[in-house]
Amino acid sequence: MKTFENNRSIEEYLYALQQRNLVYNYDFRYFSNQIEFNYGTPDGWCYEDKGANGSINFDKSTESCIIKKSGDSSLMTFKQALHEFPRWKQMLLDEMISAKVIMNLSVAGNVSVTLSDGIDSNTIVKSGVGDFEVDVQLKINKTAKAVWIAIASATPSIVISIAKVYGNVGVVALENLPCIVQGVIGERKQYIGTEIPPAEELSLCQTPLELTNDYSRLNSVINNRFGKGANGNSMLIDMRGYFSRAWNNGAKVDPDAANRKPPGTGTIQGDHVSTVEQDIFLKHDHGLDFSIDKNILMGDKSSTTIINTASTSKTKETADGKETRPKNIAELYTIKWA
DSSP states (O other), X not given: OOBOTTSOBHHHHHHHHTSOBOOTTTTOOOOTTSSTTSOOOXXXXXXXXOSTTOEEEEEXXXXXXXXXXXXXXXXXXXXEESOOSTTHHHHHTTOEEEEEEEEEESSOOEXXXXXXXXXXXXXXXXXXXXXXXXXXXXXXXXXXXXOEEEEEEOSTTOEEEEEXXXXXXXXXXXXXXXXXXXXXXXXXXXXXXXXXXXXXXXXXSSSOOBOOGGGHHHHHHHTTTTOBOTTSOBBOOOOTTOOOOOOOTTOSSSTTGGGOBOSTTOOOOSSSTTOBOOXXXXXXXXXXXXXXXXXXXXXXXXXEEEEOTXXXXXXXXXXXXXXXXXXXXXXXXXXXXX
């Protein structure tokens, strides 16, 4: 049996090549909330540092996610759920998961990489300064409720530059596998042949729904754009009965863009994606279809008339309606979560 430098057999590599990358946004290319709303966490990732002066952003020159730990000894965590896709239990339970983190430490300290399923876990700790490739594996428990990968440190002011994080089923983690998520989380889709969303999507044509903790990837993308629920997670937008309009983005095509209102219970307003404006009529004139009240005789002149000023111009009764609208077709709007 042929083996490679890491003592893995060709059969193990061939098995891994048939898998999918479980880490969404493994190279940090998606930052939906990077600039506008001062939320630098990459899509799909959960970042927490309760200390003062901690930060996270993206360095374009190295194409890496840069985490600067706060100056105290509180724990910083940077993690992602790997189980957030339909039928994950059939795919992951009782299987070996392998993950790799490629990172650089420019300040000496300890950084841990953990795979956990809520029952069992495996942690690798790296110390020092320089480039590191951290490999971690975990056999997922048969009764696991979730699977997470986490990068953590309590070293004050440590700087962690993370280039890539990827993982898959098998005993070797391979880069460049197609992602378990096909498409972009947060993408809106629409359907004309069904009223039931696919398993990877949630309906936007229903009573506003607060995301649960099983939708952490979508929650990181939306970032409370449509409001925050009682449990602190993002609300979905209620699009029932609404038309869509392309974002004005300073073009002055939408003359009231600066006055657009927040969606749902959100706070984002003005010329931004997802904001709402009510229907309105452009100022215009109608020809007056006035009536004649009566004739008045003017001596030896011909008769004249008085205009009934109470008369108004209106639509014909057959055209009266409850709204102004173009011809339209009702569609199911959804948002992608996996």
